[in-house]
Amino acid sequence: MCGTDGPALPAANGGAASRPATRSNPYQPVGDYLSNVGRFQIIESTLREGEQFANAYFDTAIKIKIAKALDEFGVDYIELTSPAASEQSRLDCIEICKLGLKAKILTHVRCDMRDAQLAVETGVDGLDIVIGTSSFLREHSHGKDMVYITKTALEVIEFVKSKGLEVRFSSEDSFRSDLVDLLSLYSAVDKAGVNRVGIADTVGCASPRQVYDLVRTLRGVVSCAIETHFHNDTGCAIANAFCALEAGATHVDTSVLGIGERNGITPLGGLMARMVVTSPEYVESKYKLSMIKEIEDLVAEAVQVNTPFNNPITGFCAFTHKAGIHAKAILNNPSTYEILNPEDFGLTRYVHFASRLTGWNAVKTRVGQLGLTMTDDQVKECTAKIKALADVRPIAIDDADSIIRSFHLSLQNGQNETNAQNGAENAVTA
Ligand SMILES: [Zn+2]
Numbered sequence: 373m374c375g376t377d378g379p380a381l382p383a384a385n386g387g388a389a390s391r392p393a394t395r396s397n398p399y400q401p402v403g404d405y406l407s408n409v410g411r412f413q414i415i416e417s418t419l420r421e422g423e424q425f426a427n428a429y430f431d432t433a434i435k436i437k438i439a440k441a442l443d444e445f446g447v448d449y450i451e452l453t454s455p456a457a458s459e460q461s462r463l464d465c466i467e468i469c470k471l472g473l474k475a476k477i478l479t480h481v482r483c484d485m486r487d488a489q490l491a492v493e494t495g496v497d498g499l500d501i502v503i504g505t506s507s508f509l510r511e512h513s514h515g516k517d518m519v520y521i522t523k524t525a526l527e528v529i530e531f532v533k534s535k536g537l538e539v540r541f542s543s544e545d546s547f548r549s550d551l552v553d554l555l556s557l558y559s560a561v562d563k564a565g566v567n568r569v570g571i572a573d574t575v576g577c578a579s580p581r582q583v584y585d586l587v588r589t590l591r592g593v594v595s596c597a598i599e600t601h602f603h604n605d606t607g608c609a610i611a612n613a614f615c616a617l618e619a620g621a622t623h624v625d626t627s628v629l630g631i632g633e634r635n636g637i638t639p640l641g642g643l644m645a646r647m648v649v650t651s652p653e654y655v656e657s658k659y660k661l662s663m664i665k666e667i668e669d670l671v672a673e674a675v676q677v678n679t680p681f682n683n684p685i686t687g688f689c690a691f692t693h694k695a696g697i698h699a700k701a702i703l704n705n706p707s708t709y710e711i712l713n714p715e716d717f718g719l720t721r722y723v724h725f726a727s728r729l730t731g732w733n734a735v736k737t738r739v740g741q742l743g744l745t746m747t748d749d750q751v752k753e754c755t756a757k758i759k760a761l762a763d764v765r766p767i768a769i770d771d772a773d774s775i776i777r778s779f780h781l782s783l784q785n786g787q788n789e790t791n792a793q794n795g796a797e798n799a800v801t802a
Contacts, residue, residue: 482501573601
């Protein structure tokens with residue numbers, strides 16, 4: 373029963389206005405020359421990886437709506453499905469390029485000259501070229517060896533560069549690829565002048581420490597930017613993206629709500645939650661955080677899913693406090709139990725008071741919201757009545773409110789009776 377139908381509470385000491393202009397941030401990582409946690413870029417792939425989500429079907433109109441919303445939010449790049457996928461995908465690519473967005477438009481294509489030729493004609497700013505390098509994919513998917521892969525990569529890269537477009541070269545399933553193969557391939561494409569190389573945990577097998585090690589090693593081999601792509605099969609997608617940035621990666625792939633193949637990739641909103649805690653000035657100055665809920669709602673509706681209850685920032689109880697001890701502290705100072713400030717996202721915190729775990733401070737706040745007046749002792753007595761009912765059955769906010777109101781009424785009646793008695797006694801005395 374915790375939720376958005378609970379009472380909204382004022383942001384007491386937690387408002388943005390009360391924050392000092394320059395904050396010393398205890399959550400900042402140890403200074404590290406490799407780390408890019410305060411200067412990363414987002415490659416938003418809802419319109420590519422997200423289109424691979426089981427429920428996704430984006431028509432042209434919804435693609436345009438999503439692209440415009442992501443652009444207004446401030447993502448650096450928007451990645452689109454390969455124009456080689458279908459004729460409509462190609463036409464949509466052309467349409468979105470014509471919108472004149474601030475974000476650069478990329479399309480994700482196989483390392484194949486025909487695909488690249490089709491893509492450069494659509495008006496995109498750059499191509500994200502990908503090929504599988506793991507032994508699994510080399511044997512069971514495309515059947516090509518590393519010599520062939522390197523040769524084709526260099527040809528496609530040269531072609532894209534000759535058209536004046538940005539080019540990223542990525543392996544697929546990087547964490548199950550041979551490290552020596554991977555590093556020599558990346559070294560070759562770096563020398564050929566790619567803008568970025570990409571590391572992709574296509575199967576979601578990597579742990580944060582493995583990510584840190586691989587990206588750090590790669591950072592010592594290439595001079596170009598490093599893009600990263602993490603699937604969430606084992607729940608590490610946000611942590612892996614963060615560790616990649618700490619190890620020197622420069623770009624993170626995201627999708628709204630994390631939608632993508634299987635259970636998807638690093639979610640845009642969840643990554644923002646992580647990064648705003650680490651690098652508040654950078655994140656708040658660059659991205660319009662108050663749009664996260666609106667963008668997630670737009671995509672959730674488009675793919676017919678609900679926002680998960682435990683989603684960072686927008687999960688329905690992300691800013692709901694229930695236990696009496698938490699509620700008391702939150703009412704005094706929200707930082708006691710909140711690492712994120714709901715106001716930064718245009719949201720409000722809730723103190724849940726309709727439960728057996730409630731405390732009198734939460735009830736006192738509710739009494740005030742209902743426009744009633746009680747002494748602290750009276751609030752404590754009323755709190756005991758709420759707890760007594762909540763011990764018998766789950767109670768709704770309405771139940772708790774009616775206990776408060778009838779308790780208040782009985783106080784007034786009692787007060788009136790006392791006054792009447794006093795009056796009668798006075799009359800007798802007189
Ligand atoms: Zn992927």
